[in-house]
Amino acid sequence: MLTSLRQFVEQAVIGDSVPRLARLGKSLPPALIRRIQEDGFRKTFGYAAKRQKFLARKLQAAGIQPERVRRPADLGGVFTTPEDLLSRPPEDFLCREPQAVFETTGTGGEPKRVYFDYRELERAARYEAAALYENGVRPEDRVVCAFDGGYWISSWVTFSACRAIGAFSSAVGKPAPRETYSRLGLYRYNVIVADPTWLVSLSEIAEKEGAAPVKLILAAGDRMTDAYRNYIQEVWKAPVILGYGSTEMGGGCGMECREQQGYHLDEFNFLFEILDPDAEGYGELVVTTLGRRVMPLIRYRVRDVARVITEPCSCGVTLRRLSAVKGRRDEMVVMGAGNLHPAILENVLHNVEGISPNWQVAVRQEGLHDVLEFRMELTDGIEASRVEQAVRQNIESRYPEMWANHTCGMYRLAFRFHRPGALAQGRKMRRLVDERQG
Ligand SMILES: [Zn+2]
Missing domain, CATH: 3.30.300.30 (ANL, C-terminal domain)
Structure with missing residues (x-):
């Protein structure tokens, strides 16, 4: 059996090493990344076209023969939307027996449900670990993650990412900021991972009562404004790095570097498209998962409007970047x-x-x-x-x-x-x- 290009690179070059995986994002020439993505798209699409009822029906309705599809554009108007995930039973999307489920709530109503197996979650965690490593997290660091628990995915993936690095970590759900503040010294946490608004509350306490030494803050979730970011950085005297992702993407699919100029995209596990871009390149983000086999998403419409930054980043990472999200497609x-x-x-x-x-x-x-x-x-x-x-x-x-x-x-x-x-x-x-x- 032919192994994919990505699998070959992973097995031959990286193994389980997070530092080596981080280096991969710095050393692979963009042309090779494009080839890995094209190869990954064909494999994932071919797999899903045979096993995913939803996709098979869509292809049939559009009169598209799967064996002719080489790249996303060949699929014309075939997409997967958030409404599809909400309105159809999971069996329509499942290609293999799942081992885990996570939910994400939109603006009211039923949550979207996304299924995985352990291998897929571990994989998502290793790539998040590589991004954290690139931002300076090391085995000797101590991470407190205050992403919400329950059926949310981000806390689980971040915990596993810390495990992959070998760093001490606590994934404690989303406690009151005061509870975390009182333990900063006790457990010597020096990396904080949380939602922007929660971080503002924590920082307000620290501004009055003193900030413990922290080397890095990672934020993801609701919208982070420049005013919030500047304030948090000022209080802790530490950089605030933003991550981008969702439950549908299995956690993160992009993270900033220290330049703070856009999210470096995980182009090994996702193929990104910008739909109907305007003159500046802004359009709706569309994502195809390249590594998942339980519930692969083909051309999933994220509804966020952003642009892909193709200019190289001065940090040296060769993965392309996504701009800050400008808004939601349905609000534009x-x-x-x-x-x-x-x-x-x-x-x-x-x-x-x-x-x-x-x-x-x-x-x-x-x-x-x-x-x-x-x-x-x-x-x-x-x-x-x-x-x-x-x-x-x-x-x-x-x-x-x-x-x-x-x-x-x-x-x-x-x-x-x-x-x-x-x-x-x-x-x-x-x-x-x-x-x-x-
Ligand atoms: Zn960079």
């Missing part, structure tokens, strides 16, 4: 101002005085023209005209292209002001709405 609105995401509007309204946190921006249509309408509640007795002026200035200085589109008439700006409380919408405000017809 394409209009005269460009591709708008809620995060862009958050930046536009950041530091604008005289408005409450309840605001919304709507895209409307008047005749043949798009209108970008800011709906805000006035507070502190500040005049509407001043708020309006600040918003215009922020667009001009923070998003020059969006402003250029405005000055050449591609859309109009409108402002509506309300009493405090008038725009409140309950728990979660929809920041950006598209109210155009059709």
Whole structure:
């Protein structure tokens, strides 16, 4: 039987060594990585086309003959979506008997369920270990991981990654930050792994009561803003490195290096595509798992909008990078101002005085023209005209292209002001709405 190119490299060059695996990400020329990915795609696709009911049905409906598929583009409009995982039974995706299951909850309703075997989880852990090693984690370090437990995958994988490195580790679920703070000295933890907002709470305690010596902080999960990151780094005097991934990807699929300029992608285990990229290369991330055999995902639509950075990174790692996620595909609105995401509007309204946190921006249509309408509640007795002026200035200085589109008439700006409380919408405000017809 032919072993795949990746298996050959792994078995012949690396074995179980995490440092050697980390070196692989620095030494393999990009052309060889592309070949490993192409080879991996053909093997995974061929395997799944024979065994995965979901994929087989999709191929049949699209009139695609599996033996003709060499690369993702040959699959045309065949994708796997989060909705597919939610609406179909696991048997439709399972190609082999599973040994573990993890869940991920979206915005309400049933969780998505993703199945693995032990070998796949160990493998995910070894690659996470290599990324941690590259960021300086060594056997003599002591890691506390506060990723949530339960049916979440990240805590399990990080614990196994520490085991692969040989570092002391505690994966303790997500305790109150105070509980972890009180044990930092006792167990001499010097690496902290957690969600951004949890890290902010921990750092607030440390800012008042003193920060223990920590060499590295790894964060993943909800959105990390620059303000959060700077604050945490300042308190601990340690770098905050971000990881990117999800349960569907079996934990992480990318991690920053010390340059903090994008996630180096795990191109050995995943093939990445950017769907319908805009002029700057931003589009929806689509991922095919290359190593998994229990529940392989072929062209899974992640719904995150990002771009792949192809320029080499000064850290020397040859794996390509993924930019910071700009937003969710389902929250993006394409209009005269460009591709708008809620995060862009958050930046536009950041530091604008005289408005409450309840605001919304709507895209409307008047005749043949798009209108970008800011709906805000006035507070502190500040005049509407001043708020309006600040918003215009922020667009001009923070998003020059969006402003250029405005000055050449591609859309109009409108402002509506309300009493405090008038725009409140309950728990979660929809920041950006598209109210155009059709
Ligand atoms: Zn780098």
